[in-house]
Each structure stands twice: as C-alpha cells, then as structure tokens.
Amino acid sequence: MTTQTDSTAVATLEVRDLHKKYGNTEVLKGVEFSIQRGEVKAVLGPSGSGKSTMLRLMALLEPADQGEILLHGDRIGHGANGRHLPEPQLAVQRREIGMVFQKFNLFPHLTAARNVALALHAVQGVKRPEALERAHEMLGRVGLADRAGHYPSELSGGQQQRVAIARALVLDPLVMLFDEPTSALDPELVGEVLDVMEQLAAQGMTMIVVTHEVRFARRVADQVTLFDSGVIVEQGAPDAFFDNPQHERTKRFLSHVH
Amino acid sequence: MGFDVEIFLQQLINPAYLWGALLSLGVAAFSLLIATVIGFAVALGRLSSVPGLRAPAVGYIWFFRAIPALLVLLIMWNALPQIIPALRADWYSPFMAASIGLGLVEAAFMAEIIRSALLSVDDGQSLAGRALGMKPASVMWRIVIPQAVRIALPPTTNEFIGLIKYSSLASVISLRELLTTAQVGVNITFRYAEYYAVAILYYLVIVSVITVIQSRIERRFVWVSSKPGRRAKSTTTVSGGVA
Numbered sequence: 001m002t003t004q005t006d007s008t009a010v011a012t013l014e015v016r017d018l019h020k021k022y023g024n025t026e027v028l029k030g031v032e033f034s035i036q037r038g039e040v041k042a043v044l045g046p047s048g049s050g051k052s053t054m055l056r057l058m059a060l061l062e063p064a065d066q067g068e069i070l071l072h073g074d075r076i077g078h079g080a081n082g083r084h085l086p087e088p089q090l091a092v093q094r095r096e097i098g099m100v101f102q103k104f105n106l107f108p109h110l111t112a113a114r115n116v117a118l119a120l121h122a123v124q125g126v127k128r129p130e131a132l133e134r135a136h137e138m139l140g141r142v143g144l145a146d147r148a149g150h151y152p153s154e155l156s157g158g159q160q161q162r163v164a165i166a167r168a169l170v171l172d173p174l175v176m177l178f179d180e181p182t183s184a185l186d187p188e189l190v191g192e193v194l195d196v197m198e199q200l201a202a203q204g205m206t207m208i209v210v211t212h213e214v215r216f217a218r219r220v221a222d223q224v225t226l227f228d229s230g231v232i233v234e235q236g237a238p239d240a241f242f243d244n245p246q247h248e249r250t251k252r253f254l255s256h257v258h
Numbered sequence: 259m260g261f262d263v264e265i266f267l268q269q270l271i272n273p274a275y276l277w278g279a280l281l282s283l284g285v286a287a288f289s290l291l292i293a294t295v296i297g298f299a300v301a302l303g304r305l306s307s308v309p310g311l312r313a314p315a316v317g318y319i320w321f322f323r324a325i326p327a328l329l330v331l332l333i334m335w336n337a338l339p340q341i342i343p344a345l346r347a348d349w350y351s352p353f354m355a356a357s358i359g360l361g362l363v364e365a366a367f368m369a370e371i372i373r374s375a376l377l378s379v380d381d382g383q384s385l386a387g388r389a390l391g392m393k394p395a396s397v398m399w400r401i402v403i404p405q406a407v408r409i410a411l412p413p414t415t416n417e418f419i420g421l422i423k424y425s426s427l428a429s430v431i432s433l434r435e436l437l438t439t440a441q442v443g444v445n446i447t448f449r450y451a452e453y454y455a456v457a458i459l460y461y462l463v464i465v466s467v468i469t470v471i472q473s474r475i476e477r478r479f480v481w482v483s484s485k486p487g488r489r490a491k492s493t494t495t496v497s498g499g500v501a
Binding site for chain 1: 380382383385386387388389390391392393394396400401404405408479481482483
C-alpha cells in the first residue's frame with residue numbers, strides 16, 4: 001500500500017517501443033503510447049498507419065515483435081523469461097481489457113442477452129440466470145433492453161455494435177479499446193453508437209478509440225493522436241491538435257478529413 | 259413365378275428384418291460417433307500450425323481414404339484378434355468390429371467435413387471470444403463448434419446414410435444386418451423379388467426418418483427469435499431472453 005500515491009500516476013495501459021512486422025512490411029516502428037485512468041484518447045490516421053495493429057497488440061490478440069505492454073505498470077503478454085505467454089495465460093490477462101471491433105463480431109448463434117452473458121458465465125463463472133440478468137441490465141444501459149431476445153441477424157448494425165459494447169463492458173474492464181467502431185456502419189447509424197461511447201466517457205471509462213470520426217474525437221477525447229506509417233506523428237489536446245497542428249503531416253491529414 | 263404379395267407381407271413383419279435394420283442403424287450410428295470423435299481430432303491436427311500434429315493427421319486421412327472399407331473390416335475381424343489377444347474376448351463381437359472398422363475409415367472423411375466446417379466460421383468469432391478472455395477450449399466449445407455444426411450437419415447426414423448402406427459390408431464378418439437378412443432369406447427360398455422389395459422398403463423408411471430428423475435439427479440452427487411456424491409464440495420468446 002506504499003504505492004497508493006503512485007498508483008494514480010501509473011498508466012492504466014502503456015506500450016513502450018512497440019514493433020510489429022507482417023512479412024516484410026513494418027506496421028509499427030517503435031510506438032510509445034499510454035493512457036491514464038479515466039482518460040479518453042482518440043487515435044486518428046490513414047488506413048494502414050498501424051493504429052488498429054497497436055490496439056490488437058495492446059489487447060494481446062497478437063504478439064508484438066518487440067517492445068513492452070504494461071497494464072498498471074505490470075508487463076503483460078510476456079513471461080518472466082521474456083517469451084510470449086501461451087494462449088490460456090494470455091486469456092486471463094485479457095480479462096482486464098475490453099475490445100470492440102469494427103465488424104462487431106457478435107456471436108450469431110446467441111441472442112443479444114446471451115452474447116453479453118456468455119463471458120460472464122464462461123470466464124467469470126457467474127451462474128447463468130444471474131449472468132443473463134446482468135446482461136439485460138447492461139443492454140438497458142446501451143438502450144437495447146427491448147432487444148435482449150433478438151439474434152444478431154435481427155438487429156441493425158448500430159444495434160449490433162451497441163450489443164458488442166455491452167458485451168465488453170459487462171466484464172467490467174479497466175480499459176476499453178475501440179477499433180474503428182463506426183466504420184462498418186451506415187451513416188445514419190453512426191450517431192447511436194457514438195452516443196453510447198460518449199456516455200461511457202462521461203461516466204469515467206478509460207477508453208482508446210481508433211476512429212475516423214473527427215468530430216467525436218474533438219468533442220469527447222482528452223487527447224488526440226495521429227498515426228502515420230507506423231509511428232506517432234503528433235499528440236495533443238483536441239483544441240491544439242485540430243486548431244493548431246504542429247506537424248505538416250497532421251495538417252495534411254486534417255485537410256483531407258475536415 | 260410372379261410377385262407373391264403374401265410372401266412380401268409375411269417377410270415385411272418378419273422380426274429378422276427389423277432386427278437387421280436395427281443392427282444396420284446401430285453400426286452406422288456407433289461408427290459415426292467414433293468417426294466424429296477421431297475426425298474432430300484429425301481435423302484439429304490438420305488445422306494446427308505445429309508440424310508434429312499436422313503430419314499424423316495428414317497421414318491418417320491418406321491411409322484410411324486409400325484402404326477399402328471391406329478390407330478394413332476383414333482386418334478388424336480376422337487379422338487383429340490374431341495379433342491382439344484382448345480382441346479375442348467376448349465383447350469384441352461382429353457388431354463392435356464393424357462399428358470400429360467403419361468408424362476408423364469414416365473418420366478420414368469426417369475429418370475433412372469437420373475441417374471445412376471449422377474453417378467456415380469467421381475468424382472474427384474466435385477473435386471476439388479471445389478478446390473476452392475466454393480460453394481456447396472455451397472459445398472452441400461455446401463459439402466455434404455451435405456455428406460449425408450447422409455447416410457440417412448436411413454432409414454428416416449424407417455420411418450417416420452412406421454408413422447405413424456400408425454396414426451391409428459387415429456381412430463378410432457374419433453380421434446379420436438388413437441386407438444380409440434379405441440375402442440369407444433369398445438363399446433359402448429363391449424369392450428374390452419379394453425379399454429384396456422388403457429390404458428396399460426398410461431402407462426407404464430408415465432414410466425417410468433420418469431426413470425428417472435432419473430437417474428438425476436444421477431448424478434449430480436458424481438463429482432468429484421468431485421461427486417460422488412458431489409465430490404465435492414469438493413475442494414471448496423475444497422478451498423472454500432470460501429463459
């Protein structure tokens with residue numbers, strides 16, 4: 001308990017010198033990124049700039065080639081010997097990190113309520129009736145209480161993504177990672193998902209949001225980061241980032257998306 | 259000689275046929291069970307990135323696709339008990355030998371059906387399960403398999419029907435299944451048409467029942483809250499997600 005004061009200063013999630021290659025393509029070239037408790041960070045950048053890869057590495061869904069990932073200051077994804085942990089141990093570490101995917105990836109064979117309840121039951125060992133009850137509650141929080149018994153094929157894209165958010169949220173993660181959560185949605189459905197995320201931010205959830213939604217980044221994020229070609233180009237508070245970008249690359253990017 | 263309806267009807271209610279049909283079904287069901295278990299392991303081996311697991315899986319499929327089922331049955335019944343004393347015990351009946359033998363052969367085919375069914379499940383599914391902190395076995399059992407079963411079901415039913423017919427091969431190891439029952443009767447009476455007609459009728463009934471069961475099962479894999487034909491209950495199903 002001597003670290004009481006320190007623990008607020010320790011980043012909730014941090015990556016140091018992160019490298020990743022696919023074949024001969026270097027997707028991440030030494031990325032440093034961290035997020036504090038309660039912070040919302042938006043990550044922008046062109047396709048293929050490495051921002052989604054960073055998220056997948058942070059979520060321990062793929063091994064990093066080099067670098068460290070720290071959760072509350074503890075290195076994750078690696079054993080003491082420096083090797084990548086085997087999948088069952090990675091699964092345990094992942095439980096602190098929630099992830100929302102571009103394509104929702106809901107389980108088509110389960111109702112919305114069961115999608116949300118599955119991991120509560122299978123991972124946390126919550127009894128099935130209680131897990132479903134909590135799933136219903138969580139669906140209520142994302143405005144889908146009346147859709148609990150529907151299967152994913154019966155839900156709109158926006159509803160599916162809200163179920164996916166509830167599914168990650170119900171496990172009470174320390175940090176939520178959003179990988180382009182609205183990119184696969186019809187334009188008129190983007191708003192309902194962003195609204196849920198904004199509520200979440202307002203409630204103090206720690207969030208990293210990879211997105212193309214510049215207006216959302218400006219309104220909700222505490223920090224905005226620009227990725228390009230596997231490195232972080234610029235990082236700053238939204239006002240400074242959007243109104244007074246320091247780097248030529250940022251100016252060029254913003255001129256395209258505005 | 260003509261077709262003697264009386265003999266036909268007489269044989270139709272002959273318990274020997276019913277027993278033969280049950281044996282055929284039993285061998286088919288038991289061998290499919292064996293084939294599914296081994297086939298699943300072989301499919302996982304083939305999908306593995308570890309060469310030490312892939313090689314035996316590939317070898318298994320190569321071997322058992324090449325050897326005629328008839329030869330496997332003869333080996334199971336005649337050769338193996340000479341080599342393995344345990345197989346001289348009472349439990350090792352023609353029924354067991356046929357089921358295991360056909361199961362071993364069928365596993366090579368089931369492995370390919372299961373492999374393609376597992377591959378048909380979108381990668382994002384196991385990714386989402388892993389992201390939720392589920393362990394590999396849990397992801398496989400709760401997420402991938404339920405979706406793969408739907409894909410594997412129609413070809414597996416085909417294989418099951420095939421196995422019912424293949425079970426007639428077990429006549430060579432003195433198993434009196436359906437076709438052998440007819441053949442034995444024919445050998446005594448020479449009433450070919452009547453005895454074979456009874457066999458045809460039994461096969462038709464068996465396959466009809468299986469087809470009905472298949473469509474029943476397939477209906478369970480339509481993932482919507484209001485299933486056709488159950489529309490009246492749809493409102494209760496929708497709100498009753500807890501149940």
